[in-house]
Amino acid sequence: MPSDKAAFRRRKRLETLGSFALSISVFVVLLLLWEWVSRTQYVDPLFSSSPSRIAATALVLLRDGELVRQIGASAKVFGIGFGLAIGFGIPIGVALGWFKVVNRTFSPLIAMFYSTPHIAMMPLFIIWFGLGLGSKVALVLISAIFPVIVNMQAAMLNVDHDLKIVGRAYGASQWQLFKTVALPSSVPFLLTGLRLALGHGLLSVVAAEVFGGSSGIGYMIEYAGSTFQIDVVFVGVVIIALFGIVIDRGLHYMNRKVDSWRLNGA
Amino acid sequence: MQNGNVGLVDLSLGRFDRRTADLPPALPPLSPPPLSVPCGGKVSVALAGRTPVSIVSLPLLDVADVHIGYENPSSGEVTEAVRGVSLAIQAGEFVSIVGLSGCGKSSFLSAVAGLTPLTAGSISVDGCPIHGPGPERSVVFQKATLLPWRTVLDNITYGLELRGVPRKAARAQSAKVIDLVQLRGFERFHPSALSGGMQQRVNLARALVTEPRLLLLDEPFAALDAITRETMQNELLSIWEATRKAVLMVTHQIDEAVLLSDRVIVFSDRPARVVAEIRIDLPRPRTPQVKHSPRFAALTEQVWDLIHSSAGLKREVRYAI
Numbered sequence: 001m002p003s004d005k006a007a008f009r010r011r012k013r014l015e016t017l018g019s020f021a022l023s024i025s026v027f028v029v030l031l032l033l034w035e036w037v038s039r040t041q042y043v044d045p046l047f048s049s050s051p052s053r054i055a056a057t058a059l060v061l062l063r064d065g066e067l068v069r070q071i072g073a074s075a076k077v078f079g080i081g082f083g084l085a086i087g088f089g090i091p092i093g094v095a096l097g098w099f100k101v102v103n104r105t106f107s108p109l110i111a112m113f114y115s116t117p118h119i120a121m122m123p124l125f126i127i128w129f130g131l132g133l134g135s136k137v138a139l140v141l142i143s144a145i146f147p148v149i150v151n152m153q154a155a156m157l158n159v160d161h162d163l164k165i166v167g168r169a170y171g172a173s174q175w176q177l178f179k180t181v182a183l184p185s186s187v188p189f190l191l192t193g194l195r196l197a198l199g200h201g202l203l204s205v206v207a208a209e210v211f212g213g214s215s216g217i218g219y220m221i222e223y224a225g226s227t228f229q230i231d232v233v234f235v236g237v238v239i240i241a242l243f244g245i246v247i248d249r250g251l252h253y254m255n256r257k258v259d260s261w262r263l264n265g266a
Numbered sequence: 267m268q269n270g271n272v273g274l275v276d277l278s279l280g281r282f283d284r285r286t287a288d289l290p291p292a293l294p295p296l297s298p299p300p301l302s303v304p305c306g307g308k309v310s311v312a313l314a315g316r317t318p319v320s321i322v323s324l325p326l327l328d329v330a331d332v333h334i335g336y337e338n339p340s341s342g343e344v345t346e347a348v349r350g351v352s353l354a355i356q357a358g359e360f361v362s363i364v365g366l367s368g369c370g371k372s373s374f375l376s377a378v379a380g381l382t383p384l385t386a387g388s389i390s391v392d393g394c395p396i397h398g399p400g401p402e403r404s405v406v407f408q409k410a411t412l413l414p415w416r417t418v419l420d421n422i423t424y425g426l427e428l429r430g431v432p433r434k435a436a437r438a439q440s441a442k443v444i445d446l447v448q449l450r451g452f453e454r455f456h457p458s459a460l461s462g463g464m465q466q467r468v469n470l471a472r473a474l475v476t477e478p479r480l481l482l483l484d485e486p487f488a489a490l491d492a493i494t495r496e497t498m499q500n501e502l503l504s505i506w507e508a509t510r511k512a513v514l515m516v517t518h519q520i521d522e523a524v525l526l527s528d529r530v531i532v533f534s535d536r537p538a539r540v541v542a543e544i545r546i547d548l549p550r551p552r553t554p555q556v557k558h559s560p561r562f563a564a565l566t567e568q569v570w571d572l573i574h575s576s577a578g579l580k581r582e583v584r585y586a587i
Contacts, residue, residue: 162411169379169405170425170476180428227504 049234058238066220071239072117073215077133078205079141085197088141089148090190096149097156109151114146118204122211134191136208136216144201151193155186191255206240225229273299294401324393325354325514327378327480332387334373347373349537350387360506360513362523364569365533365576374410374538375484375516379405401429404473408485410465412472413458419453420446421468425476440475446505447471463494470502474509483515483533487522500554507551520569524562526551530569534576541576544568 031051035041038050061067096103096110118139125135159182167177209218217236224232334348347370355361365371376382378389380399389396391403404425410420419437422444426436444450447467457465466486473481486502487495499522506513506526517523523530524546532541546565548556556562 008558119473160411162409163406163413165381166405166407166411166413166424167428168383169407170428170472171399172428176428180415180424184413 014195046228047230049230052235053231054238056234061232061235064090066132067235067239070215070217070220073219074205074209074217077136077208077216078201080133081137081204082139082144082197082201084141085144085148085201087193089145089193089197092145093152093193094156094178094182094186097262098182103153103157107153110146110149113142117230118143118200119211120206122208131212131214136205136213138207140201140204143204146155147196147200148190148193151189151196152186155189156182158189159185160201187258188255191251191258195248195251198251199244202240202244234257272513280310324390325406326357327355327514328390328393329353330388330390332374332376332377332389333385334370335385336373344499346404346537348377349539351533351538351540352387353531353540353543353564355447355512355514356514357418357479358510360527361531362515362517362527364517364520364523364573365538366573367518368536369533370536370538371516371533372484374533375482375514376404378514379403379482380404384549385576398488401476401567402479403482404476404478404480405482406466406470406473406486406527408488409471410457410462412468414457417453417457418449418455418457418468421457422449422471422475424472429476436475440471442512442537443471443475446474446508448501461494462490463498466490466498470505474505474511481511481513481514483513484516486515488518495519495522496554502526503552503554512550520573521557521562524548524565524569525554525557529563532572532576538564542572544572 035051038045038048038053058067096106111177121142122135122139125138129135129138163181163185167181172180205216206218206221209216210222213219213222217239221233221236224230224236286464315576330352332348333346334353335346337344351374353361363371363374373382377384378396379467380396381401391400396403416424419440419541422440423431423433425437426439427433429440444453447470449464449467449471449540452460452464457468460468466489470486487498513526515523515526527546530544532544533539534541544565548559548561548565
């Protein structure tokens with residue numbers, strides 16, 4: 001019955017809207033609380049900020065182009081590093097998972113590198129690649145590549161054995177097996193890897209810029225902090241958080257799209 | 267002389283006779299053996315060295331003294347699954363293998379598909395020894411094993427795609443099969459939206475669309491509920507009556523084997539050997555109604571007895587005490 005279907009859809013939409021409104025209102029209440037606390041005399045304005053001051057500062061920084069310049073610098077480092085991590089990470093992970101010999105040879109090495117805190121390498125990177133773009137990209141690359149490698153490796157090792165047999169029975173070559181069975185079934189793993197890589201990558205951009213940069217959001221935060229511009233520090237933090245949310249939601253959306261073949265039909 | 271392949275055949279049985287074929291070879295022939303070279307240039311020496319008694323085409327599938335063993339990867343011990351099985355299937359024949367669960371019949375089918383290596387013996391299709399899977403054989407697996415990210419149509423054309431058939435031609439070719447297995451209207455569905463029976467139809471369609479000479483069915487309906495299973499058995503019967511393709515089916519459903527087959531081969535318990543071969547002389551074309559005939563009951567009973575006695579579970583045991 002179509003009327004029942006429409007009613008069901010309306011109810012469903014109301015539910016979604018309701019939960020969304022709830023999460024927004026919690027957020028707004030927290031902001032208001034923060035604003036109110038910051039206006040009492042219990043908090044020293046020199047060491048803290050408030051939502052209204054952060055917004056005002058952001059507007060000023062946006063007008064004079066400072067914000068755009070710093071975001072651009074950070075985005076460049078992140079983009080190059082993350083792109084390289086994907087470009088190298090996927091083939092390396094595939095090779096590790098697909099070929100048993102490669103797996104046995106290199107897995108301990110990968111595990112060792114994966115568990116090391118990469119920021120410890122930053123002084124070395126600065127010596128090798130200088131204080132500019134090179135060292136920062138290197139740090140992003142090395143922190144973002146391992147989640148991609150490890151997840152692609154897991155994807156290859158978890159390919160449904162029965163599906164591989166079907167492929168073989170119909171005469172698939174190794175390359176065809178990889179293309180028609182292993183690669184499509186690796187997509188959920190890849191997306192998980194990308195999500196992890198994203199978190200690690202963002203962290204590294206900021207860390208690298210704080211460590212020894214002269215541009216970028218991380219540098220802006222570090223400089224503002226050392227000159228007691230608390231509002232500017234908060235602007236930087238908010239931007240990083242927003243950036244993370246946007247990319248994470250994007251990947252989440254892609255994940256849902258890809259998962260649709262598992263959950264529903266036509 | 268068809269296909270250029272010749273062999274020794276016991277005409278009374280209508281199948282390849284190993285006993286005759288294993289006689290010591292006569293003197294090497296003076297003139298070179300067959301002009302047309304079968305099997306991609308590899309001439310079978312055993313055939314070339316003999317004087318044929320009668321000349322007819324070889325069986326479609328010829329299995330000669332096949333042994334299969336599995337090596338345990340941790341202990342290195344070899345488990346024997348199949349011991350010395352020989353059988354032959356003619357074109358257009360429906361042959362079933364029955365036996366207890368885990369007796370090695372699935373290993374045997376997998377070997378015929380070219381997916382499991384032999385320890386000894388040989389398997390030939392049209393007189394040519396097989397080395398792995400080939401386009402003249404298709405397998406319908408016990409589990410549907412469809413690619414979950416592909417639609418029904420793209421799953422059906424999978425085998426054709428692997429063989430390099432262009433997408434458009436593959437889709438055109440699958441139209442007939444889709445009607446045959448009654449999947450019309452479901453082409454754009456993903457497997458997860460289909461019931462077990464429907465998934466198994468896709469599995470069957472995927473095997474049929476490549477137009478194999480021999481269809482290999484590995485307990486195709488074992489994973490289905492009883493009602494769906496019966497429906498699918500009846501449909502397979504009508505599909506077979508329409509196509510008359512050579513089929514080798516492994517099953518442990520005895521009534522299924524009797525209903526569908528021309529011959530039922532009984533395997534012993536592991537390691538599998540051929541215990542008996544029963545010709546199912548129910549008239550063709552058959553309909554599901556044949557199950558109500560006394561002959562059907564008698565044949566089913568006969569197969570039961572053979573399986574029981576092969577497993578050492580003689581029916582008389584009940585009364586022996």
